[in-house]
């Protein structure tokens with residue numbers, strides 16, 4: 001799997017958020033986008049995911065040298081981000097069963113395996129709307145770590161996590177990104193200190 005960005009740019013109305021962003025992203029590598037609040041990290045991530053259209057340049061996904069249509073990018077990605085909501089009326093078990101209709105878990109893990117992995121066994125039949133923000137974040141990260149897809153995108157991965165859950169994130173993020181392509185948007189070095197490829201969004205401002 002490879003993502004190729006060539007002179008990628010995004011603007012909202014008349015404001016360029018980034019321009020001339022060119023990079024080849026490869027499986028087995030991790031990439032972090034840093035920059036001040038409002039600089040454009042989440043925007044770049046969403047553009048690379050295909051969820052948000054770019055304003056200029058080219059973006060292609062390739063697997064085994066075959067291009068993938070932009071409308072099919074989403075099948076290869078799981079994103080965990082504060083602005084992406086879980087379905088609040090589902091219980092945790094219902095949410096996971098719903099998710100499995102679209103994306104299986106790695107190694108044929110079951111709903112029960114998932115719930116044990118995120119360490120929330122008591123919340124299996126609780127509706128998501130009654131979850132704390134940290135519990136929701138564990139669910140989002142669990143879906144990213146355990147879904148069977150090639151690309152993981154984590155925006156502010158430890159937001160709302162307490163110290164125990166932050167350690168859980170740190171233990172799992174490297175383990176579950178082996179042979180996958182990992183993206184992190186962050187301003188906290190502890191979230192990405194293992195990451196070799198770090199981009200500052202300010203370097204791509206016009």
Ligand SMILES: Nc1ncnc2c1ncn2[C@@H]1O[C@H](COP(=O)(O)OP(=O)(O)OP(=O)(O)O)[C@@H](O)[C@H]1O
Nearest residue numbers: 012013017035036037038039040041042043044185
């Ligand atoms: N849909 C939108 N329409 C107009 N402007 C937008 C939109 N989404 C984001 N922006 C603007 O784009 C800029 C970059 O926002 P973005 O959320 O990508 O920053 P960020 O670096 O991820 O910030 P933070 O660290 O606070 O999460 C901001 O000025 C924001 O107001």
